[in-house]
Amino acid sequence: MNLSNQLRQYRLTTAEILYHMPDHPGVLQSFIWQDLDLAPRFPVLHRFLDFWRRDIEGRLHSVRVASVELVTPGEIRAVGHLLHLQ
Numbered sequence: 001m002n003l004s005n006q007l008r009q010y011r012l013t014t015a016e017i018l019y020h021m022p023d024h025p026g027v028l029q030s031f032i033w034q035d036l037d038l039a040p041r042f043p044v045l046h047r048f049l050d051f052w053r054r055d056i057e058g059r060l061h062s063v064r065v066a067s068v069e070l071v072t073p074g075e076i077r078a079v080g081h082l083l084h085l086q
Contacts, residue, residue, distance in 0.1 A: 009038060009039075010036040010037060010038055011036065011037060011038070011039050011067045011068055011069050011070065012034070012036060012067065012068055012069075012070050013034065013035060013036065013037035013039070013042060013044070013045060013065065013066070013067045014032065014033070014034045014065070014066045014067075015032070015033045015034075015045055015063050015064065015065045015066075016030060016031075016032055016063070016064045017030070017031040017032075017033060017049075017052070017060065017062075017063050018030055018031075018060075018061040018062045018063075018064075019031065019052075019056075019058035019059060019060050019061055020058055020059045020060075020061055021058060022057040022058050025059070028061055029058065033045070033048060035048075037067070039067045042065065042067075045063075045065065049063065
């Protein structure tokens with residue numbers, strides 16, 4: 001995961017996507033999606049869901065989203081020394 005994205009407020013976002021099986025519409029299947037995204041708008045997740053609606057046969061039932069910061073202000077500190085190991 002890219003540290004520069006994490007410092008720009010990207011969060012690890014996980015979505016549980018429930019969808020109807022194409023051959024058996026009464027049966028729900030679960031799919032887990034995970035990526036770095038910007039809360040609360042979640043543009044990366046929305047692009048994925050747009051792709052799903054356009055190109056995948058399974059009709060969406062519901063999406064449950066969880067998001068957590070990976071780097072918090074207390075975890076970032078300036079380092080005063082640089083060591084080189086040979």
